[in-house]
Amino acid sequence: MKEKKYAGVVVDQVHPSTDKLYHYAIPEDLLRNVMPGLRVLVPFGRRNIQGYILTIDNETDISKEKIRYIKKVLDPEPAFEPSIIPLIFWMKKEYHCMLIEAIRCFIPPGLRFNVKEKTQKVVYLERADSLEEWIHSVEKRSPQMAAILNILHQQDNMPVNELLKSAGATYSSIRSLLKKGYIRLEEEEIYRNPWPLEQVYTQPPVLNDEQRKASKEITQYIREGRGTILLHGVTGSGKTEIYMKAAEEVLLKGRQVIVLVPEISLTPQAVNRFKSRFGNKVAVLHSRLSIGERYDEWRRIRNNEVPIVVGARSAVFAPLKKLGLIILDEAHEDSYKSEVRPRYHALEVASKRCEADGAVLILGSATPALEDYYKAQKKEYHLIELKKRADNQPLPYVTIIDMRRDLEMGNRSIFSNELYKALKSTLLRNEQAILLLNRRGYAQFVSCRKCGYVIKCTNCDVSMTYHAREKILKCHYCDYRENYPRVCPVCNSKYIKYFGIATQKAEEEIKKIFPGIRVLRMDYDTTSRKGSHYRILSAFDKGEYDVLLGTQMIAKGLDFPNVTLVGVLAADSALYLPDYRSSEKTFQLITQVAGRAGRGNKPGRVIIQTYQPDHYAIKYASKHDYVGFYQKEIIIRKQFEYPPFSHIIRILMTSDNERELVQYANNMVKWIRNEIEGDKLLQSSLLQLGAYVAPIERIKNRFRWQILIRFREDESSVVRNAYHKLAENLIKEFYCDNITLALDFNPLSLI
Numbered sequence: 001m002k003e004k005k006y007a008g009v010v011v012d013q014v015h016p017s018t019d020k021l022y023h024y025a026i027p028e029d030l031l032r033n034v035m036p037g038l039r040v041l042v043p044f045g046r047r048n049i050q051g052y053i054l055t056i057d058n059e060t061d062i063s064k065e066k067i068r069y070i071k072k073v074l075d076p077e078p079a080f081e082p083s084i085i086p087l088i089f090w091m092k093k094e095y096h097c098m099l100i101e102a103i104r105c106f107i108p109p110g111l112r113f114n115v116k117e118k119t120q121k122v123v124y125l126e127r128a129d130s131l132e133e134w135i136h137s138v139e140k141r142s143p144q145m146a147a148i149l150n151i152l153h154q155q156d157n158m159p160v161n162e163l164l165k166s167a168g169a170t171y172s173s174i175r176s177l178l179k180k181g182y183i184r185l186e187e188e189e190i191y192r193n194p195w196p197l198e199q200v201y202t203q204p205p206v207l208n209d210e211q212r213k214a215s216k217e218i219t220q221y222i223r224e225g226r227g228t229i230l231l232h233g234v235t236g237s238g239k240t241e242i243y244m245k246a247a248e249e250v251l252l253k254g255r256q257v258i259v260l261v262p263e264i265s266l267t268p269q270a271v272n273r274f275k276s277r278f279g280n281k282v283a284v285l286h287s288r289l290s291i292g293e294r295y296d297e298w299r300r301i302r303n304n305e306v307p308i309v310v311g312a313r314s315a316v317f318a319p320l321k322k323l324g325l326i327i328l329d330e331a332h333e334d335s336y337k338s339e340v341r342p343r344y345h346a347l348e349v350a351s352k353r354c355e356a357d358g359a360v361l362i363l364g365s366a367t368p369a370l371e372d373y374y375k376a377q378k379k380e381y382h383l384i385e386l387k388k389r390a391d392n393q394p395l396p397y398v399t400i401i402d403m404r405r406d407l408e409m410g411n412r413s414i415f416s417n418e419l420y421k422a423l424k425s426t427l428l429r430n431e432q433a434i435l436l437l438n439r440r441g442y443a444q445f446v447s448c449r450k451c452g453y454v455i456k457c458t459n460c461d462v463s464m465t466y467h468a469r470e471k472i473l474k475c476h477y478c479d480y481r482e483n484y485p486r487v488c489p490v491c492n493s494k495y496i497k498y499f500g501i502a503t504q505k506a507e508e509e510i511k512k513i514f515p516g517i518r519v520l521r522m523d524y525d526t527t528s529r530k531g532s533h534y535r536i537l538s539a540f541d542k543g544e545y546d547v548l549l550g551t552q553m554i555a556k557g558l559d560f561p562n563v564t565l566v567g568v569l570a571a572d573s574a575l576y577l578p579d580y581r582s583s584e585k586t587f588q589l590i591t592q593v594a595g596r597a598g599r600g601n602k603p604g605r606v607i608i609q610t611y612q613p614d615h616y617a618i619k620y621a622s623k624h625d626y627v628g629f630y631q632k633e634i635i636i637r638k639q640f641e642y643p644p645f646s647h648i649i650r651i652l653m654t655s656d657n658e659r660e661l662v663q664y665a666n667n668m669v670k671w672i673r674n675e676i677e678g679d680k681l682l683q684s685s686l687l688q689l690g691a692y693v694a695p696i697e698r699i700k701n702r703f704r705w706q707i708l709i710r711f712r713e714d715e716s717s718v719v720r721n722a723y724h725k726l727a728e729n730l731i732k733e734f735y736c737d738n739i740t741l742a743l744d745f746n747p748l749s750l751i
């Protein structure tokens with residue numbers, strides 16, 4: 001057989017002009033070692049550059065004189081498995097990213113930047129046979145030195161620091177022992193440990209009937225090694241136990257598991273449940289790891305030292321070699337979709353990986369995304385439902401409060417009369433409450449009551465939020481800050497005031513109404529420091545606080561048995577968004593937060609304050625009726641031809657020159673219309689095409705326009721392929737340095 005001599009290399013440089021495979025000849029002495037996935041150094045222009053081998057070929061179009069050679073292989077092992085390569089090409093096609101952007105998803109920055117392995121000094125006993133004699137010789141002069149030798153006798157070796165602590169010795173003892181030749185020091189690699197928590201093992205509970213039946217079905221799928229399961233279970237139905245049972249099953253098969261949880265609920269609580277069942281078989285990946293920690297977790301996984309990975313969105317790229325199962329917990333969460341390039345959806349990537357590796361995909365949720373439940377109805381997904389809570393506790397009783405009525409009766413506080421009474425009696429019983437207010441800061445906006453002027457950010461088209469502690473106005477989009485004005489900047493009147501209560505102000509009000517109450521606030525502003533999430537949640541768990549007040553980050557996944565009251569201070573905040581998913585989001589948020597109540601053996605109660613008590617999203621959520629909500633919402637989606645009955649393509653473009661941008665957007669629409677007219681299929685499926693100024697017209701001084709294209713859904717993927725082709729050509733045609741383009745398929749937000 002003729003030897004393959006050319007490597008197709010993607011260079012590590014993010015630029016559309018270099019987004020292709022470059023052929024390099026493989027030097028004779030490397031022929032045996034070179035394989036796809038390897039990181040290599042190649043000459044590129046006048047310098048050398050890192051790259052990744054994707055193909056190995058017999059032939060090349062490049063002439064013998066012009067071909068250049070691979071300079072060096074950078075790692076002993078490939079950076080990714082050969083089975084990942086089709087996925088890289090798929091991502092490029094599906095998300096219109098560059099090959100290198102897709103590759104970078106699969107490897108940690110620590111590899112590219114050559115992060116050093118962390119080491120520690122370990123002490124070894126030089127020889128065991130003369131130990132007694134040695135101990136004898138040092139005993140009198142230095143009991144510490146003797147202690148060191150004794151410890152090493154029991155344990156052969158120990159890291160220096162640990163050893164000094166156990167022996168109660170100082171480093172001078174080590175130095176003397178070294179001099180005598182009794183011990184030796186070795187530099188050994190250790191993994192940085194991002195999750196240094198005490199480990200308590202727990203026994204699995206006996207599964208209840210519903211759980212057992214679900215597990216049995218899932219096991220069947222795992223044996224077959226394929227399929228997607230939608231596990232729809234009410235909050236507290238014990239889905240996590242089912243995940244762990246499934247994971248056990250997969251480990252028995254000698255295969256591996258990825259468990260994805262939304263970043264926001266990647267809490268110690270969630271991780272500990274896996275750690276306390278599977279111990280050090282679990283690696284944890286999340287966005288707050290340092291480069292070194294991430295690199296070490298990645299290597300631990302790649303070296304087959306851990307079969308289970310728990311992590312946020314990007315953990316879907318974890319380098320497991322024999323994947324048997326991927327679980328997406330809270331699969332409806334928006335955070336599974338990347339909002340930066342490459343704009344992948346973890347569910348889609350997971351689905352591809354499962355297909356490639358013969359693994360099963362489980363989507364778990366109390367409030368499945370409409371699209372997923374629709375797929376289950378069409379039998380594309382296998383549906384398993386859990387209707388009861390694991391401990392047979394009833395779902396909490398939900399009351400809807402019409403805030404218009406309270407306002408009419410002269411109640412201007414953030415608490416309706418009902419919520420006030422409920423909170424009071426919760427406190428009297430020494431139980432805890434969770435209060436949701438999905439707006440951070442102090443007040444939502446500042447405006448003039450005389451002329452109506454609303455203070456906006458100078459860089460963005462959004463109103464500034466008042467933060468009381470610092471007494472400043474902040475923009476939540478660009479972090480621009482400015483002092484709170486004394487008079488209206490437009491009409492000079494003194495009647496300038498903040499409106500719309502946000503979390504800081506709510507905290508203040510609660511403390512005023514209930515003197516002595518212990519309130520813990522959890523929002524973006526109180527969780528920016530490393531570890532703050534953990535501190536807040538564990539303090540609340542230990543009962544150091546009465547009330548946990550926060551934005552949506554408190555709505556999910558938390559399990560505190562002493563919480564018997566959940567209050568939603570303003571349920572409609574999401575309903576006003578200009579988005580076809582606003583009802584769905586409202587339904588999800590209310591259902592999720594309501595699920596935090598009554599998870600112990602005491603019954604829970606939920607109070608929802610709203611100005612739209614008759615809205616179906618709020619009504620169905622109050623009855624815990626997902627299916628009812630689904631049936632109503634799916635009819636509306638069908639009627640207006642929104643997903644899942646159509647595909648939306650959003651092309652967001654931003655520029656600091658507004659005139660140029662408008663021109664560009666209009667030209668693009670013309671070009672698209674022209675292309676579509678040349679394609680019968682696309683033309684007959686087209687529902688909408690237009691350029692619009694984005695709902696937020698400016699962010700960080702860049703103007704924003706968007707083109708929306710909507711195609712009717714077809715069963716085959718013919719339309720899908722056609723619009724991907726269209727997008728590919730569009731990117732080539734309209735690449736431009738001053739205007740940023742972002743293509744998004746079925747965007748989660750149109751803002």
Ligand code: ADP
Nearest residue numbers: 205206207208233235236237238239240241390
């Ligand atoms: P979900 O993920 O569906 O919200 P969890 O898995 O968090 O539900 O389970 C809710 C609570 O019920 C947890 O405290 C869990 O330990 C407990 N639980 C789950 N399954 C059982 C069971 N079979 N027996 C007893 N308790 C269970």
Ligand code: ZN
Nearest residue numbers: 448451488491
């Ligand atoms: Zn004014």
Ligand code: ZN
Nearest residue numbers: 457460475478
């Ligand atoms: Zn701004």
